[in-house]
Amino acid sequence: MKAFLILEDGTVFEGTSIGSRKEIISEIVFNTSMTGYLEVLTDPSYAGQAVVMTYPLIGNYGVTPDMESRRAWPDGYIVRELSRMPSNFRCEGSLQDFLKAQDVPGIAGIDTRALTKILREKGTMNGMITTNEAFDIKEVLPRLKSYQMGDVVSRATCQETYVLKGSGKRIALLDLGAKRNIAKSLHARGCEVTVYPAHTAAEEIIASKPDGIMLSNGPGDPADCKAIIKEIRKLYETDIPIFAICLGHQLMALAMGASTYKLKYGHRGGNHPVKDLQTNRVYISSQNHGYVVDDASVSPKTAVPAFVNVNDGTNEGLSYVGKNIFTVQFHPEACPGPQDSGYLFDRFLEMMEG
Numbered sequence: 001m002k003a004f005l006i007l008e009d010g011t012v013f014e015g016t017s018i019g020s021r022k023e024i025i026s027e028i029v030f031n032t033s034m035t036g037y038l039e040v041l042t043d044p045s046y047a048g049q050a051v052v053m054t055y056p057l058i059g060n061y062g063v064t065p066d067m068e069s070r071r072a073w074p075d076g077y078i079v080r081e082l083s084r085m086p087s088n089f090r091c092e093g094s095l096q097d098f099l100k101a102q103d104v105p106g107i108a109g110i111d112t113r114a115l116t117k118i119l120r121e122k123g124t125m126n127g128m129i130t131t132n133e134a135f136d137i138k139e140v141l142p143r144l145k146s147y148q149m150g151d152v153v154s155r156a157t158c159q160e161t162y163v164l165k166g167s168g169k170r171i172a173l174l175d176l177g178a179k180r181n182i183a184k185s186l187h188a189r190g191c192e193v194t195v196y197p198a199h200t201a202a203e204e205i206i207a208s209k210p211d212g213i214m215l216s217n218g219p220g221d222p223a224d225c226k227a228i229i230k231e232i233r234k235l236y237e238t239d240i241p242i243f244a245i246c247l248g249h250q251l252m253a254l255a256m257g258a259s260t261y262k263l264k265y266g267h268r269g270g271n272h273p274v275k276d277l278q279t280n281r282v283y284i285s286s287q288n289h290g291y292v293v294d295d296a297s298v299s300p301k302t303a304v305p306a307f308v309n310v311n312d313g314t315n316e317g318l319s320y321v322g323k324n325i326f327t328v329q330f331h332p333e334a335c336p337g338p339q340d341s342g343y344l345f346d347r348f349l350e351m352m353e354g
Helices: 037-041 095-101 112-122 137-145 152-156 180-187 202-207 226-236 247-255 340-352
Strands: 002-007 012-019 024-031 049-053 076-078 105-108 125-130 162-164 170-175 192-197 212-215 242-245 260-276 281-293 303-309 315-320 325-328
Touching: 002 105, 002 137, 012 095, 024 076, 024 112, 024 260, 037 049, 037 095, 049 112, 105 125, 112 260, 125 137, 170 180, 180 192, 180 340, 202 226, 212 247, 212 340, 226 247, 242 247, 242 340, 247 260, 247 281, 247 315, 247 325, 260 315, 281 315, 281 340, 303 325, 325 340
Parallel strands: 024 049, 049 076, 076 105, 170 192, 170 212, 212 242, 242 325
Antiparallel strands: 002 012, 002 125, 012 105, 024 125, 162 192, 260 281, 260 303, 303 315, 315 325
8 A cells, every 4th residue: 555754844755554554643753773673663762753764674583572661652664665574583573563563654665865864954854654645735734834742751651650679779760751671771780670650759759768760761852841850850959879861861951950952853873972071982872862951051060061972062961060960861771772881870880889
């Protein structure tokens, strides 16, 4: 069946329908990872977005036991070629069947290189995936331009508190749309991890007397999370060590009076170099974000830059002055991506040791 991708600038791509056949409007973003498409699909940070994979062949090893959350989150999926005959000893099914089962519509057979160049040159924009061959472009474009993500954090977070038992440090993980490997990375180091829904009151977390607090990744515009920001400010006021990733990093900065801004087309992929300003070493990182903290808005009395993006110089982390708090924009838990920066979890444990 034919499918169409319509961008808000009026560009139309024609391809083949994959997955669900429902019509969606979403923000169109691209990911440069060569592998790890299942981890990308199950990353809650993609709630409210449709993902373009820049690598041309997707699905060649099928669906494996590597889901990063309970379900797929992107509104849509866009690929050059979808493998119909997956081959891998861990394969449990085809990506096409997975997309159908998860009710994720998509389009294959389009020039994803041309699409990515448009998004790089004009910036991230909204788009529609439809199988309706009789669509009216004049009717569609106003709908695209008016699309808003809404409260995606409430959709992506867990609905109730749960615990990963352990005999080591007790960690409170605030789930803003967390990938499973964050909790797993801590649990693998012996920690007992209690995962809290995003809108949990700071008082409840503090009352549990954790050894440390993790703020997770998540979707959407950080400035929209006003209620959560107020609770994070209360966590900052304690002496509990805090480590934050991605959206958590942004919300901590906002809680302390800094500001964020939207990147032209974001950082999404498994190959982004970041420099640790403490050691001057460069690490290859996994990233998925469309917003960054504005360095100029951060008071040097509050925090100092800890990491910087080697490609464009944007902020990739902060170390808070006089506090046991450090935050990073990238994903040290990888999945998909390199494990270069996994040492940050060890740094967090050392911080809790005093």
